Amino acid sequence: MSNVAQILKTMEYGPAPESDAAAQGWLDKHNRSFGLFINGEWAPGHGKLFDSVNPATGKKLATLAEASATDVDAAVKAARAAQPGWAKKGGAARARYLYALARLVQKHSRLFAVLETLDNGKPIRETRDIDIPLVARHFYHHAGWAQLLESEFPGHEPVGVAGQVIPWNFPLLMLAWKIAPALAAGNTVVLKPAEDTSLTALLFAEICNEAKLPKGVVNIVTGAGETGKAVVEHPDIDKVAFTGSTEVGRAIRLATAGTGKKLTLELGGKSPFVVFEDADLDAAVEGAVDAIWFNQGQVCCAGSRLLVQESVETRFIEKLKARMETLRVGDPLDKVTDIGAIISPRQRSQIAEKVARGVKEGAVLFQPKVACPEGCFYPPTLLTNVESASTLAQEEIFGPVLVAMSFRTPAEAAALANNSRYGLAASIWSEDINVALDLAPRIKAGVVWVNCTNQFDASAGFGGYRESGFGREGGREGMFEYLKLKAAKAPPSTPAPSTAPVLSESDAVDRTAKLFIGGKQARPDGGYSRAVFAPSGELLGHVGEGSRKDIRNAVEAAQKAESWSSTSGHARAQILYYVAENLSARSAEFVERIRVMTGTPKGIVAKGVEATVRRLFTYAAWADKYDGAVHSPPLRGVVLAMNEPMGVIGIAAPDEAPLLAFTSLWAPAVAMGNRVVIVPSEKHPLAATDFTQVLETSDMPAGVINIVTGGREELAKTLAEHRGVDAMWYFGANGAAVEAASADDLKRTWIGGPRDWFDASAEGREFLNRATQVKNVWIPYGA
Numbered sequence: 200m201s202n203v204a205q206i207l208k209t210m211e212y213g214p215a216p217e218s219d220a221a222a223q224g225w226l227d228k229h230n231r232s233f234g235l236f237i238n239g240e241w242a243p244g245h246g247k248l249f250d251s252v253n254p255a256t257g258k259k260l261a262t263l264a265e266a267s268a269t270d271v272d273a274a275v276k277a278a279r280a281a282q283p284g285w286a287k288k289g290g291a292a293r294a295r296y297l298y299a300l301a302r303l304v305q306k307h308s309r310l311f312a313v314l315e316t317l318d319n320g321k322p323i324r325e326t327r328d329i330d331i332p333l334v335a336r337h338f339y340h341h342a343g344w345a346q347l348l349e350s351e352f353p354g355h356e357p358v359g360v361a362g363q364v365i366p367w368n369f370p371l372l373m374l375a376w377k378i379a380p381a382l383a384a385g386n387t388v389v390l391k392p393a394e395d396t397s398l399t400a401l402l403f404a405e406i407c408n409e410a411k412l413p414k415g416v417v418n419i420v421t422g423a424g425e426t427g428k429a430v431v432e433h434p435d436i437d438k439v440a441f442t443g444s445t446e447v448g449r450a451i452r453l454a455t456a457g458t459g460k461k462l463t464l465e466l467g468g469k470s471p472f473v474v475f476e477d478a479d480l481d482a483a484v485e486g487a488v489d490a491i492w493f494n495q496g497q498v499c500c501a502g503s504r505l506l507v508q509e510s511v512e513t514r515f516i517e518k519l520k521a522r523m524e525t526l527r528v529g530d531p532l533d534k535v536t537d538i539g540a541i542i543s544p545r546q547r548s549q550i551a552e553k554v555a556r557g558v559k560e561g562a563v564l565f566q567p568k569v570a571c572p573e574g575c576f577y578p579p580t581l582l583t584n585v586e587s588a589s590t591l592a593q594e595e596i597f598g599p600v601l602v603a604m605s606f607r608t609p610a611e612a613a614a615l616a617n618n619s620r621y622g623l624a625a626s627i628w629s630e631d632i633n634v635a636l637d638l639a640p641r642i643k644a645g646v647v648w649v650n651c652t653n654q655f656d657a658s659a660g661f662g663g664y665r666e667s668g669f670g671r672e673g674g675r676e677g678m679f680e681y682l683k684l685k686a687a688k689a690p691p692s693t694p695a696p697s698t699a700p701v702l703s704e705s706d707a708v709d710r711t712a713k714l715f716i717g718g719k720q721a722r723p724d725g726g727y728s729r730a731v732f733a734p735s736g737e738l739l740g741h742v743g744e745g746s747r748k749d750i751r752n753a754v755e756a757a758q759k760a761e762s763w764s765s766t767s768g769h770a771r772a773q774i775l776y777y778v779a780e781n782l783s784a785r786s787a788e789f790v791e792r793i794r795v796m797t798g799t800p801k802g803i804v805a806k807g808v809e810a811t812v813r814r815l816f817t818y819a820a821w822a823d824k825y826d827g828a829v830h831s832p833p834l835r836g837v838v839l840a841m842n843e844p845m846g847v848i849g850i851a852a853p854d855e856a857p858l859l860a861f862t863s864l865w866a867p868a869v870a871m872g873n874r875v876v877i878v879p880s881e882k883h884p885l886a887a888t889d890f891t892q893v894l895e896t897s898d899m900p901a902g903v904i905n906i907v908t909g910g911r912e913e914l915a916k917t918l919a920e921h922r923g924v925d926a927m928w929y930f931g932a933n934g935a936a937v938e939a940a941s942a943d944d945l946k947r948t949w950i951g952g953p954r955d956w957f958d959a960s961a962e963g964r965e966f967l968n969r970a971t972q973v974k975n976v977w978i979p980y981g982a
């Protein structure tokens with residue numbers, strides 16, 4: 200029997216279980232059986248049934264319906280029918296519904312929290328204090344975006360019907376991240392929760408009716424991968440938003456290639472947790488607890504790779520191990536539990552397998568002596584003596600497992616942090632603001648937390664670099680993912696090209712223009728060239744026939760020009776002004792060249808060259824003005840939303856407007872600090888090859904702009920496949936092939952169609968937005 204003296208001696212907490220009576224009562228009220236939520240009503244579904252289980256006990260909670268393709272079709276039809284009316288209501292009217300949903304989440308927050316814990320196995324402390332409050336916050340914040348939609352996103356319209364597929368690790372929170380912006384922007388949705396965790400989504404369906412949301416605006420279809428596939432591949436879906444594994448994300452990229460569906464992917468991660476020798480080590484230990492043992496480590500942005508400076512490694516690891524001894528693993532409903540149940544026996548055995556393999560490869564295992572219940576539980580785990588290239592350090596484990604490595608210098612920390620195919624998040628610990636803020640921009644990740652970790656807020660976008668996916672959720676940038684620009688101005692009808700003989704004597708000399716790689720004229724590797732003809736059929740000259748090898752060389756040159764990305768906007772502006780002036784000085788030459796090459800009347804060509812010069816001045820102006828933002832989330836501190844260049848952008852320019860379109864594409868990319876490999880107009884490449892002379896006289900650093908002429912489709916595909924290319928812009932008819940080729944490394948793609956390159960819509964924010972990605976750096980104040 201315990202007495203006060205004994206309790207004081209051990210300082211043990213007694214059990215403090217949260218009651219699950221209300222949640223069990225809610226399940227009973229539904230006879231522990233649920234259908235699909237389609238058009239505001241419950242439908243039985245035409246597929247099989249499956250169970251939702253409490254992973255902590257193994258007990259079945261309810262029977263669910265697996266939506267068949269027919270059911271998904273019914274849901275998409277309901278969403279389609281509801282969409283025009285929902286959009287027409289306007290932002291202010293939609294804001295009222297979103298506020299109502301936010302308040303209903305708060306009103307039922309206890310029920311939501313307990314139900315989430317029952318279904319997912321995560322500690323009640325987390326669902327109660329983190330998941331559900333963030334859900335309410337997300338709906339409130341996006342109610343605000345709905346209110347401001349017309350004034351803050353002029354020229355935009357909703358995408359249409361969104362198909363959304365979410366994972367099991369933050370079931371209701373991921374639902375909120377998907378549904379709130381979609382509805383705010385005027386879309387309707389078909390959402391598929393993860394098969395392990397559908398219950399809070401079904402409770403959410405109920406509150407949609409309680410909020411009197413119009414029928415069909417939100418549809419929830421339960422089921423597993425096949426149902427998800429049916430949602431993603433449904434031809435009447437306009438936008439796909441997915442969170443889950445990189446493997447499925449890649450399959451979705453392939454499945455949607457060429458369909459014109461807008462796509463965002465939030466995938467895996469192996470995020471670094473960097474501890475410098477001058478960090479507050481005790482705070483950093485608590486940070487590590489939140490980074491890797493929050494939600495059993497089943498967090499896409501978990502700080503799962505510990506990088507600690509060598510001088511404090513031993514001390515830090517000791518402190519960490521001591522702290523691990525105090526973590527409580529057990530009943531998720533118990534308010535003192537730190538680590539709850541793993542989502543499923545399958546996931547648990549995968550974690551165990553990955554750890555066992557790591558130990559076999561030489562890692563040293565530490566698990567505290569704390570009690571870990573039988574069943575779907577896994578103890579907090581630390582692995583030391585890990586190599587950066589090993590599977591343990593490269594592959595996502597998605598469990599409570601931290602792998603530790605050390606570094607000596609900040610440069611080494613950056614290199615180790617970036618030694619990953621992922622780029623979701625990073626956490627940096629140092630009391631020296633210079634050290635921390637010097638490293639933040641060097642880590643390739645969408646979110647960087649300084650002296651904190653796993654912070655989320657609706658006002659700050661969340662999303663990855665590299666194979667962690669693309670697109671952002673939250674913030675202004677997240678709203679853009681659910682909006683599209685009203686159609687760009689269509690190209691003007693141009694007079695048919697003149698086929699009259701046009702050659703002047705000087706042009707009659709056949710010259711072979713070379714490729715432009717690393718600031719130098721380069722012969723094509725294969726030694727071949729292709730003839731360029733005037734519309735009259737006369738031979739104008741030859742250009743190099745670029746090959747796979749030439750693309751490789753050009754990408755290498757672009758990668759080497761990395762310092763351009765950290766050059767100041769001010770400096771980039773000066774070079775662009777210089778390019779503009781030099782082009783202006785030679786505009787007569789260019790007018791003549793383009794007139795002869797395209798057979799377009801001189802007046803139109805002259806306007807095009809003039810517009811090109813103006814466009815260059817415009818992007819010189821933008822170079823130091825496309826700023827980020829400072830967010831004020833509900834914490835003492837700030838979030839810096841920084842617009843960072845993509846890196847190396849591959850560009851396939853269209854045939855039309857051979858100088859204007861070409862420049863309209865590379866100039867915004869280069870102004871924002873990217874380096875480009877550009878394939879100019881296949882039909883009329885000579886304006887681009889002449890342009891290299893302008894570049895050579897304008898102080899443009901070598902490798903920033905690389906030009907490879909030749910067969911556009913083949914070269915574009917090679918660029919889209921190349922792992923050294925960070926984004927691919929393609930203007931042409933064969934976007935499907937480019938999108939499919941980009942799936943391997945989940946490259947960002949921009950597929951453009953015909954447009955009026957003279958029009959003001961062919962410059963400005965749309966282009967700058969494509970040229971950058973947002974990194975959110977969280978900087979809390981105070982101790």
Ligand code: NAD
Binds near residue numbers: 366367394423465466
């Ligand atoms: P998953 O990618 O298979 O599942 C995520 C969602 O996608 C679920 O709703 C699932 O039903 C659905 N889905 C599965 N196959 C699909 C398909 N072909 N088309 C459309 N939808 C499909 O992830 P998982 O199997 O639950 O977990 C596997 C691994 O994924 C984990 O170990 C972890 O590494 C990673 N993961 C990442 C996140 C994240 O937040 N980034 C979340 C969960 C899992």
Ligand code: MN
Binds near residue numbers: 252318397
């Ligand atoms: Mn479950």
